[in-house]
Amino acid sequence: MKELLLQYLSGIRWQDLFDIIISSYMLFRFYVLFRNTIVFRILIGLVLLWFFQSIANSLGLIVTSWAVRAITAAAALIIIVVFRNEIRSVLQAKNLKAILWGFTHSIVSTPLEIIIDTVYDMAKRRCGALIVFPGKEDLKEVVQNGIQWNGVVSKEMILSIFWHDNPVHDGAIVIKGDQITEVSVILPLSHRQDLPSVYGTRHRAAVGLAEDSDALIIVVSEERGTVTIAKNAHYMEITKKERLEELLEEHIGVMSNPVEQLKKEKLKFGIAAVLCVIFVTGVWFSFTRGLSTLISMEIPVEYMNLDSGMEIWDTSANAVRLLLSGSDALIQSMRHEQIRLRLDLKKAAVGVNTFTITPEDITLPPGILLKRVTPQIVEVTLDAQVKKELPIQADFSGKLPENLILVSAKLTPEYIQVVGKHRVLENMSTIYTEKIPLDNIQSSGTIIVNPFINSTSIRIAQGGKTRIKVEYTVKER
Amino acid sequence: MRYIIFIFCLFLLVKPLFSEESGKQLKNINLSYATICEDVKDNNPKNPAVIFSISGGEVFCFSNFDSVSEKTVIYHIWYRNDKMSTKIKLTLQPPAWATFSSIQLREGDKGPWRVEIIDSENNLLQVLRFSITD
Numbered sequence: 320m321k322e323l324l325l326q327y328l329s330g331i332r333w334q335d336l337f338d339i340i341i342s343s344y345m346l347f348r349f350y351v352l353f354r355n356t357i358v359f360r361i362l363i364g365l366v367l368l369w370f371f372q373s374i375a376n377s378l379g380l381i382v383t384s385w386a387v388r389a390i391t392a393a394a395a396l397i398i399i400v401v402f403r404n405e406i407r408s409v410l411q412a413k414n415l416k417a418i419l420w421g422f423t424h425s426i427v428s429t430p431l432e433i434i435i436d437t438v439y440d441m442a443k444r445r446c447g448a449l450i451v452f453p454g455k456e457d458l459k460e461v462v463q464n465g466i467q468w469n470g471v472v473s474k475e476m477i478l479s480i481f482w483h484d485n486p487v488h489d490g491a492i493v494i495k496g497d498q499i500t501e502v503s504v505i506l507p508l509s510h511r512q513d514l515p516s517v518y519g520t521r522h523r524a525a526v527g528l529a530e531d532s533d534a535l536i537i538v539v540s541e542e543r544g545t546v547t548i549a550k551n552a553h554y555m556e557i558t559k560k561e562r563l564e565e566l567l568e569e570h571i572g573v574m575s576n577p578v579e580q581l582k583k584e585k586l587k588f589g590i591a592a593v594l595c596v597i598f599v600t601g602v603w604f605s606f607t608r609g610l611s612t613l614i615s616m617e618i619p620v621e622y623m624n625l626d627s628g629m630e631i632w633d634t635s636a637n638a639v640r641l642l643l644s645g646s647d648a649l650i651q652s653m654r655h656e657q658i659r660l661r662l663d664l665k666k667a668a669v670g671v672n673t674f675t676i677t678p679e680d681i682t683l684p685p686g687i688l689l690k691r692v693t694p695q696i697v698e699v700t701l702d703a704q705v706k707k708e709l710p711i712q713a714d715f716s717g718k719l720p721e722n723l724i725l726v727s728a729k730l731t732p733e734y735i736q737v738v739g740k741h742r743v744l745e746n747m748s749t750i751y752t753e754k755i756p757l758d759n760i761q762s763s764g765t766i767i768v769n770p771f772i773n774s775t776s777i778r779i780a781q782g783g784k785t786r787i788k789v790e791y792t793v794k795e796r
Numbered sequence: 797m798r799y800i801i802f803i804f805c806l807f808l809l810v811k812p813l814f815s816e817e818s819g820k821q822l823k824n825i826n827l828s829y830a831t832i833c834e835d836v837k838d839n840n841p842k843n844p845a846v847i848f849s850i851s852g853g854e855v856f857c858f859s860n861f862d863s864v865s866e867k868t869v870i871y872h873i874w875y876r877n878d879k880m881s882t883k884i885k886l887t888l889q890p891p892a893w894a895t896f897s898s899i900q901l902r903e904g905d906k907g908p909w910r911v912e913i914i915d916s917e918n919n920l921l922q923v924l925r926f927s928i929t930d
Contacts, residue, residue, distance in 0.1 A: 714927065
């Protein structure tokens with residue numbers, strides 16, 4: 320068992336370790352950037368769906384696996400559309416350093432004491448107020464008409480905002496951290512029928528937002544001087560400051576000791592980092608060391624670095640068959656264009672060149688192993704342009720009159736220089752003229768003809784004569 | 797002594813020039829005359845020419861060697877359109893010898909031909925070119 324494990328681990332390359340580290344870090348950074356947004360929770364849900372789909376698939380649950388796969392595919396698209404604001408705010412607000420390696424500790428320093436004091440003071444004064452403490456969800460899609468404020472929370476500021484004659488008093492304020500970010504915010508109204516009749520628009524708005532988001536809303540009643548909170552579609556009147564403090568602390572996640580909170584944050588990051596490594600390692604092993612599969616593929620042979628003066632005349636194989644092995648997941652995800660066989664013709668010479676295919680000649684996707692190549696030897700015949708001087712021969716045709724004998728034919732020039740493929744010219748020893756008709760010859764004479772070259776791979780050398788003078792002599796029988 | 801060494805060196809330098817000569821003066825035979833003809837009568841070529849009608853039925857390659865030092869062989873290799881058609885072995889007897897080879901003509905033999913005369917050591921002695929026509 321121990322030997323098996325050692326053998327299993329000995330196959331791990333340094334690239335694999337690097338692969339796990341990079342992927343783990345990417346996942347960890349993803350957690351760091353999106354940890355306080357709803358996107359992260361949705362993503363975890365998606366991962367769970369994917370696992371569920373894999374299990375359903377392996378158990379052979381046809382409809383379930385199909386349905387979960389469809390949901391996962393649709394969810395991936397929906398997440399980008401629905402949570403585009405959250406994604407944008409995370410990516411826009413942070414610089415490259417923050418995205419790659421920065422840590423933002425979310426130490427909340429909401430001045431709860433000031434807020435609670437102010438709330439009960441306003442209740443005593445019968446000054447109505449609506450204060451929103453957002454949760455992890457983005458409120459932009461739910462609320463309307465907010466005016467940017469971005470003022471540090473203080474009793475005086477809250478009182479002045481909700482002062483009757485203030486133009487922005489009619490609406491809610493949003494508190495994030497120690498800042499009032501927006502004022503005069505219009506909240507969605509609840510349509511519930513079971514709300515107490517004494518509740519006015521302010522309470523209905525608080526419950527409405529609590530129904531549509533994870534925010535906590537404090538309502539100060541103008542008529543009755545009560546303090547009510549609404550969260551998760553529930554509402555309750557709070558008479559004691561301590562209770563309100565407890566509920567706010569629970570909602571905002573404030574701890575009395577910031578150092579302790581920092582420690583908790585660091586621990587959270589540490590656990591997240593370890594979980595990321597474990598998760599990625601698990602995924603990596605399931606991908607690369609899963610059920611080993613064999614696959615046979617035929618791929619074309621690519622020839623490279625061929626000398627410009629040469630050309631491939633013939634090859635013993637234009638494609639080879641590769642026997643590849645790897646985990647089922649990797650084999651399934653492999654694409655044909657990821658596999659290439661390239662033979663370097665840099666040192667090849669004119670004639671037959673024999674290449675033994677080695678693993679270095681073959682490019683494979685990571686994690687895929689080469690078992691066999693067929694054929695392992697490829698012969699490549701190269702040719703080059705050469706010059707050759709060949710004798711010219713007259714090619715007579717037709718019928719010479721019966722009474723005549725053509726005793727000689729002198730050609731000028733006698734030789735012609737041609738350029739062509741070495742392998743073609745190698746077997747060629749004569750260049751013939753175009754057909755010279757004999758039918759009209761009655762006496763000795765001269766005729767000018769062209770050489771006849773019937774191969775596209777041969778041509779007359781530059782500067783060579785293209786006109787041949789044929790001086791023929793005839794005599795009577 | 798120095799004079800003898802000089803002559804010897806000169807001989808070594810000049811010798812390759814002779815051995816590479818066009819083929820008529822090779823070793824112990826000398827091809828004095830060769831031609832393609834319609835017939836050979838009394839050891840003489842009849843109607844030497846470069847055009848032969850297919851209706852003639854036969855064509856001959858005649859070769860005369862005026863110097864043959866010992867019994868040897870030569871070859872007449874017949875090519876049609878640059879492709880070998882036949883290779884005929886002929887024996888030469890000293891001191892001089894004339895010999896010939898021939899081919900029967902058929903309809904498909906029309907076209908340009910050549911006969912290469914080579915000695916027993918594959919040295920090219922002469923090339924004769926002609927055409928077979930209608």
